[in-house]
Amino acid sequence: MQFNALVNGHTLVMDGPEKVGGENNGPIPKPFVLTALTGCTGMDVIVLLRKAGKHVKDFVLKVEGEISPQPPIEYTGIHLVYELNGDEDLQEDVLNAINNSQENICGVSKMLKRILPLTWEIVYNGNQIFNNKKNHILEDISG
């Protein structure tokens, strides 16, 4: 069941788990949608900070996708967690870079926002400095 995908000159292996007849030689395909999202917005943030002559020490992006209960199984919601560490005076730049990526630059975010609620939170030096997941749920209830 293994597929070797050639993507701009690089080969990626995809495979199914053993339980569906694969050999688990690579990731299953569907989460690549989430991978595209993290790479897209993550690189935006790095590029925006670099352009301003700034950089963070660590940057970890976590992503969680809710899936539909019945096939065809698709994502019905996505939540991103941006975890960064760096100088305290970079906090505002980090907030602005992530906001800029989410609102103006990241095409994968824009595509996904057309079909599902995409929320994100930002943890800087261990402190949560932004989270629109709660707001989003409240909006859903009021709507």
Place this chain on the structure above:
Amino acid sequence: MQFNALVNGHTLVMDGPEKVGGENNGPIPKPFVLTALTGCTGMDVIVLLRKAGKHVKDFVLKVEGEISPQPPIEYTGIHLVYELNGDEDLQEDVLNAINNSQENICGVSKMLKRILPLTWEIVYNGNQIFNNKKNHILEDISG
């Protein structure tokens, strides 16, 4: 700019090209959306044929994404080409498996169809036996 993505136990490398400050150590992120699509529908087809006790000799999937002219750059159309080789009497099974994946099983296809025209063609033993791209364009005109 390199990101190492951990996806169900497997690590994928993403990177930007040199011109935007990356080192080209891995694919850029956005096409992972297309990779997810090819892996999803490709594995469906293999699984469906296996369940029927059948298999093809070769299977290549090509995918082409149209992108928006302005940022945020998103896909605005996708065309898949399924190229398979195998026994002549499998042609109908192949057609049915791909149709079943596209209409009923592949969650990535379903997500993408919500936001863009997704078309596909099937080439079996070198002969094009299905193509809904032309139909799709005609539908667009008549609509």
